Amino acid sequence: MKLQLALALVLCAFLYVFGFVYAENFDLELASLVDRVSKLYSMGVNTTSVVEKLSSAVKAYDSGDFEKAWSLLSEARNMVAELEKGASETYFWLLLSKACIVALLASIPIAVYLLLPRIYLYLWFRAKRKWVVRR
Amino acid sequence: MLLDEEVFAVILALSIIASALGIALTLKPGNPEPFTAIGLLNEECKIGRYPAAVVNGSSVRLCISVANYLGHPAYFKVVYKLTTNETLPNSTAPSPEQAVMEWRVLLNNGEEIVFPITIPVHTLRGEFHIALVFELWIYNTSASGWSYTGRWNHLYINIVV
Numbered sequence: 485m486k487l488q489l490a491l492a493l494v495l496c497a498f499l500y501v502f503g504f505v506y507a508e509n510f511d512l513e514l515a516s517l518v519d520r521v522s523k524l525y526s527m528g529v530n531t532t533s534v535v536e537k538l539s540s541a542v543k544a545y546d547s548g549d550f551e552k553a554w555s556l557l558s559e560a561r562n563m564v565a566e567l568e569k570g571a572s573e574t575y576f577w578l579l580l581s582k583a584c585i586v587a588l589l590a591s592i593p594i595a596v597y598l599l600l601p602r603i604y605l606y607l608w609f610r611a612k613r614k615w616v617v618r619r
Numbered sequence: 620m621l622l623d624e625e626v627f628a629v630i631l632a633l634s635i636i637a638s639a640l641g642i643a644l645t646l647k648p649g650n651p652e653p654f655t656a657i658g659l660l661n662e663e664c665k666i667g668r669y670p671a672a673v674v675n676g677s678s679v680r681l682c683i684s685v686a687n688y689l690g691h692p693a694y695f696k697v698v699y700k701l702t703t704n705e706t707l708p709n710s711t712a713p714s715p716e717q718a719v720m721e722w723r724v725l726l727n728n729g730e731e732i733v734f735p736i737t738i739p740v741h742t743l744r745g746e747f748h749i750a751l752v753f754e755l756w757i758y759n760t761s762a763s764g765w766s767y768t769g770r771w772n773h774l775y776i777n778i779v780v
Contacts, residue, residue, distance in 0.1 A: 511765075515694055515758040518725065522691035525728065526649070535692050535727040542694075542723050582645060589641040596634040604622045 510545055513557060514538060520564050527571050528578035534563045650690030650728070657697065657755040658684035659772040664733050672777040673740045679776075683753060684733040687726035694758040696723045696765060699736075701743045702750045702773070710769040713754050716743075740776065747778045 517538060525531045541556035661668045664682035673679055687693050698713070699720040708714040719739065724732055743749050755770040 511694075511758060512763060514725070515760045515763075518692055518694045518758070519760045522693075525691050531692065532727060535725060535730075538692075539725045542725050546723055585645050586642050589638045589645065592638045592641075593631060593635045596631055600627065600630060601622050 510550075510553065510557075514541065517557070517560055517564055520568070524564070524567050524571055527575040529567050529571050529574050531567070534560055534567065537563060648690075650688065653689040655689060655693070655695070655755060655757065655768050655770055656684075656686040656731075657753060657770045657772055658686075659753060659774060660684060660733065662735070664735065669774055670776060672779050675778045675780050676739070676741050678737050679740050679751070680735065680737050681751075681774075682733055682735050683722070684731060685724055685726065685755065686731040687728060690728055692725065692727045694723070694725050695768075696721050696756045696758075698754045698756055699738055700752045700754065701741070702752045703743060703746050704748075704750070707750060707773060708752060708754055708767075708771045713756075713767045713771075714752050716752075740778065742778045742780075747780075748775065749778060750775050 517534075521531050521534050521538070524534075537556055537560040541553045541560060544550075544556060545553035658666075659669075660666060660682035661670075662680040662682065664684075669681075670679055683697055685695055685697060687695070698718045700714050700716045700718055702708075702714045702716045706714050706716050720736075722734065722736065724734075726732060738751065740749075740751065750773040752771060752773045755768045756765045757768050758764075759766040
């Protein structure tokens with residue numbers, strides 16, 4: 485009887501520790517993916533689909549469906565790897581588009597300074613071209 | 620000059636201001652003031668009409684809302700604890716009481732989630748006036764563990780035997 489009780493206690497302890505380690509591993513794995521997704525996000529990559537996938541993994545884990553949770557996590561890992569391949573290019577285009585916008589905005593005062601008097605004169609003469617000058 | 624010089628100067632000044640503002644908005648960091656938020660709602664997921672008294676050992680239905688405005692996706696957990704007035708959390712330390720339940724959520728930047736919960740409520744060390752505390756924790760990858768965000772909500776409740 486004592487032996488059975490001891491065995492049951494050992495089994496309970498094992499399951500408790502195993503469950504704890506399992507949860508730790510899941511958190512660690514998920515967090516490392518979130519970290520990678522954050523980096524992709526800061527590079528301008530659209531990460532909505534990966535975040536949704538990871539979110540589904542968390543929901544599956546919380547509902548006790550560990551197999552589905554790990555499977556979704558694996559899918560998300562593949563998606564992240566795929567996104568990482570094109571991240572540099574996306575980042576380059578993001579920087580380029582920002583540089584173009586800044587250059588365009590910076591050129592507005594110069595354009596106003598150079599073109600406004602000319603455009604104003606052109607429009608003024610155009611508006612008054614039918615006028616007749618009399619002495 | 621046909622175009623009045625003063626008018627021209629004003630237009631030029633306005634264009635410089637508009638240009639500087641546009642450049643500042645384009646180059647500003649993604650999220651200058653990052654923050655997270657946790658909210659406690661009633662069972663209809665609305666503010667107000669919270670339960671004031673509950674039978675000892677019964678369950679209470681509420682809703683929790685979590686928002687992420689950190690500027691990047693983040694992994695959160697909401698930890699439910701039963702506390703007394705002396706063991707409430709503060710903005711730097713969580714409550715020393717044991718966690719009763721927890722829920723994990725992963726949120727994209729700017730995302731907010733509201734989810735219903737059913738929690739057990741019972742007396743705590745003979746206290747009948749207790750607080751239901753919900754702490755928001757975030758997974759810190761550099762420390763490989765959960766960190767308390769300093770955000771929490773609590774609801775005082777009377778336990779009826």
